[in-house]
Amino acid sequence: ETGVTQSPTHLIKTRGQQVTLRCSSQSGHNTVSWYQQALGQGPQFIFQYYREEENGRGNFPPRFSGLQFPNYSSELNVNALELDDSALYLCASSTGQGRGGYTFGSGTRLTVV
């Protein structure tokens, strides 16, 4: 059973640029959620995808967008990067919209300069 895989592990971008982060869900999981974790804080919910549709969103602006593919992998896209977007981005997968708990990946560390 493979776990949740995220790529890349680290990324440095310039303010104003766009970035795409990728996540492969755990085998058998059909739900993917994305979280942003600033230094010293708990993760904050960005959005969730279930069967390729967004079905929940946190307090993040529209420049944060996502996709889920037929194989349940997912992308997080962030446009017009700001310095405050620097954080650890975590992907989590689950079955049945989280009833059995969530499995998290190792995260992507994004630094915006």
Next chain:
Amino acid sequence: KQEVTQIPAALSVPEGENLVLNCSFTDSAIYNLQWFRQDPGKGLTSLLLIQSSQREQTSGRLNASLDKSSGRSTLYIAASQPGDSATYLCAVRPGGGSEKLVFGKGTKLTVNP
């Protein structure tokens, strides 16, 4: 709005000590509660998942309890080891069809040899 608080923010103990980490949440209408471990700069590792109908869960030296009516959960670690040093995060999944997890800021545990 569901809020999760973890006390203490940091804890340092000698090896071998039994310890308790606390988590409180403001709205008792939760679907489940999950405890995670996070090593520095890494992703989250799930430790224990407690459904709203359960009172406790155990895994090895870890025991988590849930008192939904009082909005509290505790994580008990027996016979602590230096390898237990990490940040421990508590997360609740609110009821009412919410898909997100709401996290506390975590307790940073240091176990000294």
